[in-house]
Amino acid sequence: MKQSIVLDLSKLPAHGLGAASLTWWGTLAFMLIEGTGFALSIVVYLYLMSLAPQWPLNAPPPDLLPGTALTALLVASFLPNILVARWAGQQNLEKVRVGLIIMSLLGVAPLIVRIFEFPAMHISWDQNAYGSIVWVMLGLHTTHIITDLIDTVVLTCLMFSRHGDNPRRYGDVSDNAMYWNFVVATWLPMYICLYWVPRL
Amino acid sequence: MFGDINDAKWSFLATFLLVVAGAAFLGWAQQPRELRTDPPLVADLDRFRLMSNSIGGSPPESYFAEGKPYESDAYNLSQGQRLYTWFGCQSCHGDGRGNVGPSFLDGWWLYGPEMVSIVASIRDGRPHGMPAFRDRMTIEQIWQLAGYVQTIGAYSTKVAATGRRDDRHTRPAENRAPAKILFNEGPVGAHPDQGPSP
Amino acid sequence: MRTARILQLSIIAAVAGCSGNQSALDPQGAPAIHVEHLIIGITVICAAVWLLVMIVLGWALLRKRPSDSSQPGERSLTISVGSAVAATVIIITGLTIASFYTTRGIGLPENAALTITVRGQQWWWQVNYADPDPALSFQTANEIHIPVGQDVRVQLESADVVHSFWVPSLAGKQDLVPGRSNSLLLRAERPGIYRGQCAEFCGLQHTHMAMMVVADKPADYERWIAAQRQNGVMPTDPDAVAGKVAFLSKPCAACHTVRGTPATGTTGPDLTHIGSRKTIAAGLLETTRGSLAAWIADPQTLKPGNNMPMVPLTSVELRDISAYMESLK
């Protein structure tokens, strides 16, 4: 088949940023998958609650302190995260490096608090269905924190390597920041569900 | 589908078919789940040898030839789990932690943890209240039950161990080595007096 | 309406010609009859629609096309497709309404005179006829008697996994779900024996988990109830007398109950009146002394994986026990 050139694209950038980047859309799609997973876990929680004669089953409501502290930490991490995304958009290497280190620390901190959150539930996963769903929800969210933390740490290393100063990396940093926002945002309904619904 | 772009595809297909064929061969050689044990083999189960102190002993030869099915086969262990309920073992032994009868989870086996002595305990009964089940269960059921009892008291998890039952939760499930977990959680205290040693 | 009736009849003739006593097309109870009407109605409508689509398909493919290449108007195609969709909507709505009314017709009435509790087990049916007076309550297995022409409420529970209670000639099916309690309206219009079978996969012997529903005339039903309330008969036949002794001394008694004897096991079916039941082993075999002996001798060959063990018996013991079982009318 003969070809006739009707369009010249040589002026286009060699890498798309934001909504013009494939990874941005890929991250969005994975967020949709995982968001569905989180939503379903909440549905399972409410379903089991609707069957139970009293809720929580054979346990006092969870202690508020660790969960609230974690929520505060996550919400607090929101601001530096936005800043990192902005600096990545400006392709400012120094600021992005600093921001990523801060975000790595802010990824470790909730994990430490999370350790205290499991016992604050006053129930173990194998005691009854309430314990099971509570542990699974916490576990599900913990894996997301860990995944994003690993991603952040790897990106931090990358930004200090010779591969760092590159629009593609900045794109990765802002995608990672978007994913962290997702991890924070999904926690809020789970926090309400785990800590406040049993107190209703 | 089998175009000529890449030579490696045949090696893929060949590997794939080889794996499937190999697996099929394995399957051919594999014993299926035994729902009906041969009557002579069952009869043999009664012929284990017990030492004079009624503690140790050796199972019949055929038991080894079959690959110790009552300790390692998941189906037999799960049958044992049912028999534990059906024959009312809880009424004396509770969920395994004992009640009127001794516990299986405290690491203390009055007659040793060997299969034959557990089988002998169930079949022939023991002093201080353990009745003989000789006339209430078949010998194969006794072996299945003994395998289950041995599993819940084991300090390492058996791969074939049963999971939790669809019932009230009282202790960790069999496939999590409940004896080990409960032991690690804290001392069970001095072993209660279960009468004079045999 | 008449043509529809003729169509219905011809379909029944074609399909139901060889149906036995376990068939949705041979309904003998009000719920099943309602559903059968719905089945036939929907089938006729759907068959007509299918035929129409096929005619259009054939015509669209094979019609003679004008030799010039003029395209038919999009407008007429749009109208045709649009009206076909509209027709679909109308038919679908009609069927939904019909289905809704049938659902109301087969629902449980508020107060059924008789409630029977059926408890599904791997792989048999425990049947309880409860009475406010415990002495009048009794348990049986795999055979349910109901009085003809009466609404019977069957309460469905499960002892282990999910089963499904299905007697197609009398009613549609309903699951027995562990931890939940369902119920079903059962009603027979005329006396007979209706076979049912577990319809939800429940493990190794899902295949052999049948039950018989016997619809009796009211007098027969009362007689049956009275007989079932009795304890197991004392055997008189010497074989059966020996059989009772063997039964009580062997593992049999650990799992089975024969009321009036020391045998009080609850793991297996109640055998107090096993000799009076039509079948043994959940519909596997007809109850005869021979089949009882075959079953007791080697249950794992007849029904592999079921929970009855093969108890080693001498041939004399086997003969005696089966004589005893048969005598438990």
Next chain:
Amino acid sequence: MTIREDGQNLRDTGLGEIELDHRLSATWSTPSGLWGALSSVDHKIIGRRYIVTAFVFLALGGLLAMAMRLQLSQPEARFIGPDRYNQIFTMHGTNMMFLFAVPVMEAMAVYLVPLMVGTRNIAFPRLNAFSYWMYLAGGLLLWIAFAVDTGPDIGWFAYVPLSGPQYAAGKRADIWAQMITFTEVSALAVAVEIVVTVFKQRAPGMSLDRIPLFVWSMLVTSFLIILAMPAIMIASSTLILDRLVGTHFFNPAEGGDVLLWQHLFWFFGHPEVYIIFLPAVGMVSTIVATFTRRPVFGYLAMVMALVATGVLAFGLWVHHMFVAGLPRLGESFFTASSMAIAIPAGLQIFCWLATMWAGRPVFRTPFLFVIGFMVIFVIGGMTGVMVASVPFDTQVHDTYFVVAHFHYVLVGGAVFPLLGAIYYWFPKITGRMMSETLGRWVFGLIFTGFNLTFFPMHILGLQGMPRRIYTYQPEMPWSGLNMFVSLSAVILAAGFLLFFIDAIRSSATGATAPANPWGASTLEWATSSPPPPYNFARLPVVGSLEPLSNNPETLPVASGLSVDRRELIVSSVVEALPEARESSPDNSIWPLWSALATTVLLIWSIFTPWAVVWGSIPVSIALIGWFWPKGTPEDDA
């Protein structure tokens, strides 16, 4: 950053055809040899592997079906015992749903969607490679387990408590549940790739209203996968947790619920049907358009019907639970929604009929399969309307009527279009034509064999024959029809055998195919058969829904892309206006390592929960290796 420091940034603008082909091949081709094959990320190579593997699983699943038909051909047959039979029917269902139907549809998309939207590779090609290895590992896990007599025996629906810790001894149920994880990971990965490919990699000018219907159908399917599969992931994970660490999700004695499993399973399980059926809708539309020599009537209506089906698919799941004892009022709502889905399905059928009526049909093999699809699928749709009615369903649920129903829907609705699609796209994929003569025989045998096999099952079901029974007693009136069904299955099997013979023979010795043997109008036919590694020497520019029919001689293309690195065009979602020249990742072995590490983790975690902790270390290492830049032009430019 558009110009590299070393000055190597050669564009295709001024290059001649031979020079261009040479340069692009150097950049895009997969190296020969085993290592090259293992690290390939070419969507065509992976798509082909996917298709072949899925058809191998189809053949294996077919053998299982024949084994079941042998056992059921006469009452109280003893060819297969209950334990093996339960494994066989579980394997048949699981295999056909998770290892054949969903993967094969995605495989066709992996191969075709990038070509049809006019790009050079699928989005996230390494993820694509990873997804294939995961799929293969999951399939092997299931089949090797079956071969060593540890195949799952709990039904493809794995209802608790039968599949739970108390009643499913051993690792059989865990293998089923973990196989789900494998296939879901791979299906979700492909779904993400398809969504992003369709959204962002369409050829310049291919605005939303110029997307081929097959691509639309795959887009909707991918969204269904993304929204439905998390449910089964949660279900299978909680089942494993119940079995392994003693959680109580499905234990009624501790606040769990048996029906929770059924809700979760069918919340996935019903959309699953449309995940399989919607791609077939796309295939049918494509074939109908080509062989009636006109575009499908009602493009917009077809797209709306696809979307409507996708949305409604999530509102039907309870119709699988009509006899579970849920409140009747709720059930009636689900009757209405289940019936309502007949409306978009009907709309599609009517649009195809209108297309056939208005067009000039050419009766080649692919089109024959589409006609067969119309005949069979409409019956399946009608029986679907029947089982949507609660009272009707109480009589036929879990009987052979339902077996007949869903084979009419899935085989008639998906496998017939798929076979047509294979005959249709075979020349594109292999560069060779399949035999028209054999094709007609294949169609005749499969069509006859299918109807003779499955139609009588409707009657068997109404006569009271339940599903999943390994035998039946001679006094039941089922033996005659069962023998008939078993014999008919031989005809059906012969048809499939002939199909495999034809496919294998044609791939080696079939007539060479031109670029566009059918005179079709979508973009995949604008390049050679089989396509070069880079798909299109210059990426096409699209001006209409049927880019090849306006001017069959000349293809309008875009220029200005680099030939030194793998480069393709990223375009805007709605208008498909070019936004960037994006690089596409190079070959890599890391997806294979990642898949192997994940496989170890998943299989190990059947045995101990600690596998999740220790097994995630190699997985993390492999993933870092995957994403760490290697200094190639694709990574750094």
